[in-house]
Amino acid sequence: MTYAITQNCCSDATCVAVCPVNCIHPTPQEREFGSTDMLYVDPRSCIDCGACADACPVDAIFPVDSLSGPAKEYAAINAAYFADEEADRERETAGDGPNFHPWGAPVFERSLPSDFAPIRVAVVGTGPAGMYAAEDLLLHTNAEVTLVDRLPVAGGLVRYGVAPDHPATKKVGDAFARFHSHPRVRMVLGVEVGEDLTTEELAAHHDAVVYAVGASTDRRLGIPGEDVPGSLAATTFVSWYNAHPEVAPDAIDLSAERVVVVGNGNVALDVARILVSDPAALAGTDIADHALAALRRSEVREVVLLGRRGPEHAAYTASELRALTHLPGVDLVVDDADPRTGATIDGAAAGDKAALLRGVARATVDWSGAAPPGRRIVLRFHSAPVEVLGEATVAGVRVTDGAGRLDIPAGLLVRAVGYRGAPVAGLPFDEATGTVPHERGRVAGRPGTYVVGWIKRGPSGGIGANRTCAAETVGTLLADAVAGALPAPSGTPRAFQRLARRRGRQIVDARGLAAIDRTELALGRAGGRPRVKLGTLPELVAAAKGKRWSRPN
Numbered sequence: 059m060t061y062a063i064t065q066n067c068c069s070d071a072t073c074v075a076v077c078p079v080n081c082i083h084p085t086p087q088e089r090e091f092g093s094t095d096m097l098y099v100d101p102r103s104c105i106d107c108g109a110c111a112d113a114c115p116v117d118a119i120f121p122v123d124s125l126s127g128p129a130k131e132y133a134a135i136n137a138a139y140f141a142d143e144e145a146d147r148e149r150e151t152a153g154d155g156p157n158f159h160p161w162g163a164p165v166f167e168r169s170l171p172s173d174f175a176p177i178r179v180a181v182v183g184t185g186p187a188g189m190y191a192a193e194d195l196l197l198h199t200n201a202e203v204t205l206v207d208r209l210p211v212a213g214g215l216v217r218y219g220v221a222p223d224h225p226a227t228k229k230v231g232d233a234f235a236r237f238h239s240h241p242r243v244r245m246v247l248g249v250e251v252g253e254d255l256t257t258e259e260l261a262a263h264h265d266a267v268v269y270a271v272g273a274s275t276d277r278r279l280g281i282p283g284e285d286v287p288g289s290l291a292a293t294t295f296v297s298w299y300n301a302h303p304e305v306a307p308d309a310i311d312l313s314a315e316r317v318v319v320v321g322n323g324n325v326a327l328d329v330a331r332i333l334v335s336d337p338a339a340l341a342g343t344d345i346a347d348h349a350l351a352a353l354r355r356s357e358v359r360e361v362v363l364l365g366r367r368g369p370e371h372a373a374y375t376a377s378e379l380r381a382l383t384h385l386p387g388v389d390l391v392v393d394d395a396d397p398r399t400g401a402t403i404d405g406a407a408a409g410d411k412a413a414l415l416r417g418v419a420r421a422t423v424d425w426s427g428a429a430p431p432g433r434r435i436v437l438r439f440h441s442a443p444v445e446v447l448g449e450a451t452v453a454g455v456r457v458t459d460g461a462g463r464l465d466i467p468a469g470l471l472v473r474a475v476g477y478r479g480a481p482v483a484g485l486p487f488d489e490a491t492g493t494v495p496h497e498r499g500r501v502a503g504r505p506g507t508y509v510v511g512w513i514k515r516g517p518s519g520g521i522g523a524n525r526t527c528a529a530e531t532v533g534t535l536l537a538d539a540v541a542g543a544l545p546a547p548s549g550t551p552r553a554f555q556r557l558a559r560r561r562g563r564q565i566v567d568a569r570g571l572a573a574i575d576r577t578e579l580a581l582g583r584a585g586g587r588p589r590v591k592l593g594t595l596p597e598l599v600a601a602a603k604g605k606r607w608s609r610p611n
Contacts, residue, residue, distance in 0.1 A: 071525060128384040248599070303592075391436050440459050574598055
C-alpha cells in the first residue's frame with residue numbers, strides 16, 4: 059500500500075521534510091517546486107510509514123486503499139507525475155532553471171548561537187506568511203515575537219480567504235494557533251501600523267519588524283461601467299461569505315439569475331462554486347450566517363466564468379477544477395462557440411491544463427434569454443470584458459471574442475482578476491508590482507525592516523508557498539542579527555504595550571483571542587456547525603472581554 063496526496067495539498071513541503079525515503083516531489087530544492095499544482099507521492103518508493111500524513115497540516119494525505127468517491131482519482135494522479143523517467147532525472151538535478159523559485163533556500167542557517175542575546179521581533183500580520191515567519195523564529199531561535207494585526211482576531215487569509223467548503227485547508231490555522239499562546243509571544247491585535255502606530259514607533263521597540271500584510275486590494279478591469287452597483291471585487295465577495303467585519307452583511311445582492319465572474323483562477327472558481335452550491339451542504343461549514351441566509355434565498359442559477367485567453371492558459375489548479383466536476387446538482391459546461399476552445403481541448407496532450415476539460419460537456423450557449431432551469435457553471439474562454447452594462451445596477455457585460463462583440467445579460471459581476479498589495483505608510487512601495495522593494499526580504503533603505511508573503515513577492519502561490527518565502531526572510535534577518543546590522547531598540551516591551559493600548563481602538567491579547575475562539579466554537583455547537591464566526595468588530599471585542607453578546611435574529 060502507498061499514500062497519495064489529494065486536493066487539499068497546500069504545498070508547504072512539511073511532508074517532504076519528514077519523509078525518510080525522499081518519495082515526495084517536487085521538493086523545495088527542485089526546479090518544479092512552486093510551479094506544480096500540488097506535491098506528489100511516488101508509489102514506487104513509498105514505504106507506507108505514514109509520516110507524511112501525520113505531518114500534513116491540512117489533512118491532504120491518505121492511504122490509497124482508503125480513498126473513496128472523487129478522491130480515488132488522486133492515486134492515479136500521484137503515480138502519473140512519476141511516469142516520465144526523463145522528468146525524474148531532471149528533478150534530481152538542482153539548478154537555476156526558469157521555474158526555480160526566486161526566493162530559493164536561505165543561505166543562512168535559520169538559528170542563532172546559543173549564547174546570542176534574545177532579539178525582539180514584531181510580525182505585522184497573522185496570516186500564513188506572518189505565522190510561518192513567527193514559527194521559524196520561535197522554533198529555531200530564542201527570539202521574542204510580538205504578533206500585530208489590525209483586526210481584533212488572528213488568522214488573516216486562513217480565516218477570511220479560504221472558502222468555507224474547504225475545511226481541511228483551514229486546519230493549517232490550528233498549526234499556527236499553537237504559537238498564539240507561546241511563552242515568547244505577545245499578541246497585540248486590533249491596532250493598525252501606519253494608522254494607529256507609525257512604522258518608526260514599532261521599530262523603536264523591536265530589534266526587527268517583519269511585515270506580512272498580504273495583498274488586501276483587488277486589481278481593476280479598467281473598463282466603462284466597472285463601478286456600477288452590482289459590480290464588485292472578488293475580495294469583497296470572499297470577505298462577505300467569510301464574515302469579515304469590514305464587509306456589511308447586506309453587501310451582496312443575489313436576486314439575479316445569472317452572475318458573471320471575470321477570471322478563471324482558484325478564487326473565481328471559489329466564487330462560482332459557493333454561488334451555486336446547495337445551501338444545505340454549506341450549513342455544515344463555518345460560512346457567515348448572513349451569507350448562508352442569503353444563499354438560501356438566492357435566485358442565482360447560472361454562473362459564467364470569463365477567461366480572456368484559451369483553456370490552456372487557465373489559472374486554476376487541476377484539483378480545484380476537478381472539484382467543480384463533482385459538485386452535486388450542478389452542471390459544468392464549456393461554451394464552445396469559439397472554435398479555438400474545442401480545438402485546444404481536443405488537441406491537448408495528457409497532463410496539459412486544457413486536457414482537464416476533455417470530459418466536460420460542451421455547448422454553444424444562447425445568451426439572448428434567461429438562465430436555463432437547474433444550476434450550472436459555464437466556462438467561456440477567449441472572452442475579454444470591455445464594458446459593464448447598466449446604470450442603476452448591473453444589467454450585463456459586453457465582451458469581445460473571435461466573432462466580435464457579445465452582450466451577456468447578468469445582474470451581478472464579480473471581478474476575480476487578482477489581488478494587489480497596498481502601501482503601508484512609512485514603507486517604500488513599488489506601484490507597478492504592488493510590493494515593497496526588498497533584497498531577499500530585507501526592505502531597501504530600512505535596516506531592521508523585512509517583508510514576507512504577497513507584499514514581498516506579489517500575489518502568487520498558495521498558503522504553503524509562504525513557508526519557503528518566510529524561510530528566506532528569516533534567514534536574512536538572522537544573518538543581519540549575527541552581523542550586528544540590526545538597530546538597537548530604544549523602547550521596552552512594556553512601553554510598547556502601553557503605547558499600543560493608548561493608540562489602538564480595542565486591543566485584544568492572546569487571552570482575548572482564546573475567548574473569541576471559545577465563543578465561536580460554542581455558537582457552532584449550539585447550531586450543529588463547526589464554528590459560527592463573529593462578523594462585526596463589536597462582537598469580536600465583546601467576546602474577547604468575556605462579555606455576553608446578544609446576536610440579532
